[in-house]
Amino acid sequence: xxxxxxxxxxxxxxxxxxxxxxxxxxxxxxxxxxxxxxxxxxxxxxxxxxxxxxxxxxxxxxxxxxxxxxxxxxxxxxxxxxxxxxxxxxxxxxxxxxxxxxxxxxxxxxxxxxxxxxxxxxxxxxxxxxxxxxxx
Amino acid sequence: xxxxxxxxxxxxxxxxxxxxxxxxxxxxxxxxxxxxxxxxxxxxxxxxxxxxxxxxxxxxxxxxxxxxxxxxxxxxxxxxxxxxxxxxxxxxxxxxxxxxxxxxxxxxxxxxxxxxxxxxxxxxxxxxxxxxxxxx
Amino acid sequence: xxxxxxxxxxxxxxxxxxxxxxxxxxxxxxxxxxxxxxxxxxxxxxxxxxxxxxxxxxxxxxxxxxxxxxxxxxxxxxxxxxxxxxxxxxxxxxxxxxxxxxxxxxxxxxxxxxxxxxxxxxxxxxxxxxxxxxxx
Amino acid sequence: xxxxxxxxxxxxxxxxxxxxxxxxxxxxxxxxxxxxxxxxxxxxxxxxxxxxxxxxxxxxxxxxxxxxxxxxxxxxxxxxxxxxxxxxxxxxxxxxxxxxxxxxxxxxxxxxxxxxxxxxxxxxxxxxxxxxxxxx
Amino acid sequence: xxxxxxxxxxxxxxxxxxxxxxxxxxxxxxxxxxxxxxxxxxxxxxxxxxxxxxxxxxxxxxxxxxxxxxxxxxxxxxxxxxxxxxxxxxxxxxxxxxxxxxxxxxxxxxxxxxxxxxxxxxxxxxxxxxxxxxxx
Amino acid sequence: xxxxxxxxxxxxxxxxxxxxxxxxxxxxxxxxxxxxxxxxxxxxxxxxxxxxxxxxxxxxxxxxxxxxxxxxxxxxxxxxxxxxxxxxxxxxxxxxxxxxxxxxxxxxxxxxxxxxxxxxxxxxxxxxxxxxxxxx
Numbered sequence: 003x004x005x006x007x008x009x010x011x012x013x014x015x016x017x018x019x020x021x022x023x024x025x026x027x028x029x030x031x032x033x034x035x036x037x038x039x040x041x042x043x044x045x046x047x048x049x050x051x052x053x054x055x056x057x058x059x060x061x062x063x064x065x066x067x068x069x070x071x072x073x074x075x076x077x078x079x080x081x082x083x084x085x086x087x088x089x090x091x092x093x094x095x096x097x098x099x100x101x102x103x104x105x106x107x108x109x110x111x112x113x114x115x116x117x118x119x120x121x122x123x124x125x126x127x128x129x130x131x132x133x134x135x136x137x138x
Numbered sequence: 139x140x141x142x143x144x145x146x147x148x149x150x151x152x153x154x155x156x157x158x159x160x161x162x163x164x165x166x167x168x169x170x171x172x173x174x175x176x177x178x179x180x181x182x183x184x185x186x187x188x189x190x191x192x193x194x195x196x197x198x199x200x201x202x203x204x205x206x207x208x209x210x211x212x213x214x215x216x217x218x219x220x221x222x223x224x225x226x227x228x229x230x231x232x233x234x235x236x237x238x239x240x241x242x243x244x245x246x247x248x249x250x251x252x253x254x255x256x257x258x259x260x261x262x263x264x265x266x267x268x269x270x271x272x273x274x
Numbered sequence: 275x276x277x278x279x280x281x282x283x284x285x286x287x288x289x290x291x292x293x294x295x296x297x298x299x300x301x302x303x304x305x306x307x308x309x310x311x312x313x314x315x316x317x318x319x320x321x322x323x324x325x326x327x328x329x330x331x332x333x334x335x336x337x338x339x340x341x342x343x344x345x346x347x348x349x350x351x352x353x354x355x356x357x358x359x360x361x362x363x364x365x366x367x368x369x370x371x372x373x374x375x376x377x378x379x380x381x382x383x384x385x386x387x388x389x390x391x392x393x394x395x396x397x398x399x400x401x402x403x404x405x406x407x408x409x410x
Numbered sequence: 411x412x413x414x415x416x417x418x419x420x421x422x423x424x425x426x427x428x429x430x431x432x433x434x435x436x437x438x439x440x441x442x443x444x445x446x447x448x449x450x451x452x453x454x455x456x457x458x459x460x461x462x463x464x465x466x467x468x469x470x471x472x473x474x475x476x477x478x479x480x481x482x483x484x485x486x487x488x489x490x491x492x493x494x495x496x497x498x499x500x501x502x503x504x505x506x507x508x509x510x511x512x513x514x515x516x517x518x519x520x521x522x523x524x525x526x527x528x529x530x531x532x533x534x535x536x537x538x539x540x541x542x543x544x545x546x
Numbered sequence: 547x548x549x550x551x552x553x554x555x556x557x558x559x560x561x562x563x564x565x566x567x568x569x570x571x572x573x574x575x576x577x578x579x580x581x582x583x584x585x586x587x588x589x590x591x592x593x594x595x596x597x598x599x600x601x602x603x604x605x606x607x608x609x610x611x612x613x614x615x616x617x618x619x620x621x622x623x624x625x626x627x628x629x630x631x632x633x634x635x636x637x638x639x640x641x642x643x644x645x646x647x648x649x650x651x652x653x654x655x656x657x658x659x660x661x662x663x664x665x666x667x668x669x670x671x672x673x674x675x676x677x678x679x680x681x682x
Numbered sequence: 683x684x685x686x687x688x689x690x691x692x693x694x695x696x697x698x699x700x701x702x703x704x705x706x707x708x709x710x711x712x713x714x715x716x717x718x719x720x721x722x723x724x725x726x727x728x729x730x731x732x733x734x735x736x737x738x739x740x741x742x743x744x745x746x747x748x749x750x751x752x753x754x755x756x757x758x759x760x761x762x763x764x765x766x767x768x769x770x771x772x773x774x775x776x777x778x779x780x781x782x783x784x785x786x787x788x789x790x791x792x793x794x795x796x797x798x799x800x801x802x803x804x805x806x807x808x809x810x811x812x813x814x815x816x817x818x
Binding site: 275276277278279280281282283325328331332333334335337338339 | 699701712713714776777778779780781782784785809810811812813814815816817818
């Protein structure tokens with residue numbers, strides 16, 4: 003009797019899309035406005051999905067308060083009100099696209115959550131652009 | 139050519155999380171504010187997902203008006219504007235967590251919907267805490 | 275150069291609409307499902323509006339962090355995860371309709387916010403039923 | 411390392427549900443208000459999901475700007491501010507239910523998107539009625 | 547102690563913007579896609595605002611169930627799943643812009659609601675285009 | 683017969699709250715996380731409100747397409763995907779709080795919109811923090 007439980011959190015961050023191996027002209031052509039040298043930013047909406055059995059004693063798959071605390075400690079404290087390119091180790095050498103941010107968040111949370119529970123990340127960069135990892 | 143169709147409904151209910159086999163102190167420690175003796179409540183948003191073939195004559199997997207009526211008769215009439223712990227048989231001896239409510243709603247609807255159609259329940263307890271059953 | 279600033283918070287509570295001077299039959303006729311003896315509940319969305327001049331040194335009308343803390347201390351701590359009828363002094367003898375809850379919240383916050391700032395409360399009982407006080 | 415990326419677009423259209431092989435009376439009984447002879451309409455919200463590997467050079471599965479342009483050219487230009495029954499070839503002989511619209515949009519986009527990428531369509535006819543194709 | 551109460555309803559309709567005193571060319575130039583001869587449509591979100599004193603016996607400005615019934619009988623039954631240009635008397639000779647629809651809805655409801663209560667209409671044609679009447 | 687019409691747009695930008703006349707320590711104490719030296723960012727939701735008479739020939743207060751174009755040309759082109767502190771003249775010497783951004787947007791639009799029409803700006807920095815100017 004497996005159930006998925008979801009917790010929604012958010013963080014606000016600046017970022018810039020840029021490939022340092024490309025010319026400025028190619029970066030501009032590929033990433034357009036997202037390549038702006040002085041950064042732009044987003045309100046990221048983050049949905050963390052955890053799948054597992056209901057625990058009979060609690061009726062929970064996982065305590066949402068515990069999950070929320072794990073997300074705050076391992077993701078929001080790192081990324082909220084930060085410049086992803088300049089203020090984080092994770093994106094010092096990795097382009098902070100929504101896809102890559104979702105993968106990094108999954109890696110940060112995977113080691114903090116019981117391995118009998120499956121984990122998935124949905125990340126909204128805007129209301130109209132969002133991603134999910136892993137894909138199945 | 140299978141398609142999923144979704145119908146969103148809502149109900150408002152009071153509940154309390156509590157395990158009668160535990161001490162008051164342990165209930166308080168595990169369930170926190172959700173253990174409040176006099177109950178609290180939620181606007182539950184319910185999304186019912188039905189999967190099946192498109193019927194060529196109608197272009198429908200299932201008439202959404204029929205699905206809405208089934209949900210009203212079998213779920214909303216039981217739970218809307220009720221105290222889940224005190225006013226329902228389903229949660230007289232089952233902790234009304236979002237996980238358990240989703241499983242019960244699935245059981246209530248499963249017998250009312252054509253067995254060639256797959257059924258899934260998504261239940262929002264708040265905008266930030268929600269669940270899905272079955273998880274497959 | 276007056277500006278309105280808004281802070282959105284939420285709380286979850288149980289309540290029951292009931293007039294103790296009426297018969298059970300009249301209470302049932304007037305308040306319908308909302309009169310359920312064992313209570314029901316809502317996710318209340320609360321928007322607090324403060325109107326005043328921009329402070330030149332900060333660019334703020336009021337620090338939203340400070341406003342959020344005032345709301346938490348004076349409103350959420352009283353009402354969140356509570357039964358409004360049974361667990362609060364404010365509604366021991368006052369029917370907890372959305373209208374009355376909004377007036378009470380305004381009174382609780384009015385004394386905590388600088389009197390040069392105007393104050394208004396918007397309260398969503400559901401996505402489809404909401405109120406605003408004062409109406410001016 | 412497969413990721414799903416999603417792009418949300420919208421279009422406004424009129425339609426009527428009708429089976430020309432049925433009597434007016436049967437059409438009215440089956441489709442109810444949706445059979446209104448002079449049409450009614452919707453704000454359709456369209457979510458296009460594309461699944462694939464992250465490209466290391468860009469950090470993208472697919473450039474959302476390119477995906478948005480493909481959707482505009484192949485779907486919105488056909489359906490936005492149109493009468494689906496009268497103004498489109500696709501629904502000249504196909505009942506424009508949400509299910510059928512989703513299948514048609516999938517077919518229109520499938521040939522425009524790299525075949526190494528999986529494609530899925532979610533279509534909201536209203537906030538409360540929506541569909542997804544293909545179903546798995 | 548005046549309070550505003552709000553009720554949200556919705557209806558789906560087809561319409562076309564057109565001035566019969568203008569040439570087809572001018573209609574096309576002014577109204578663009580909204581002039582499409584075969585109509586297009588919208589999910590209209592309607593918020594009805596009523597302002598008045600709280601009634602001490604009920605704690606209500608006005609029973610939201612009564613307000614909802616008045617809206618259904620006088621507005622939704624006329625406009626829901628209809629073609630505003632062809633199926634209604636109100637827009638037989640009046641261009642069904644959001645502005646005009648809001649004014650008509652105000653007129654339809656004004657005579658049905660106690661004249662000691664102020665009335666205002668907010669109408670969303672889309673999430674991004676909406677109107678309010680009267681303006682103060 | 684005055685009506686308010688509203689147009690919603692959005693832009694994504696980086697910013698930092700900072701008063702150059704204060705010490706780093708005081709900036710940190712007053713602005714907290716929003717003072718982060720390398721900036722953070724937001725998805726700003728902008729609602730522009732225009733109030734005036736309905737034009738009998740069109741049924742419009744103002745063509746929403748024209749309003750949208752004015753906003754794009756005068757606001758979005760300046761601020762979208764920009765660093766408000768570094769990339770704009772308007773905030774080179776003005777702290778980019780939500781309050782100040784709303785005032786600046788009002789000034790930018792005021793000269794572009796017919797002076798018989800009243801203008802108001804609502805700006806969402808996040809879903810939970812937003813402002814309106816002018817206040818009455």
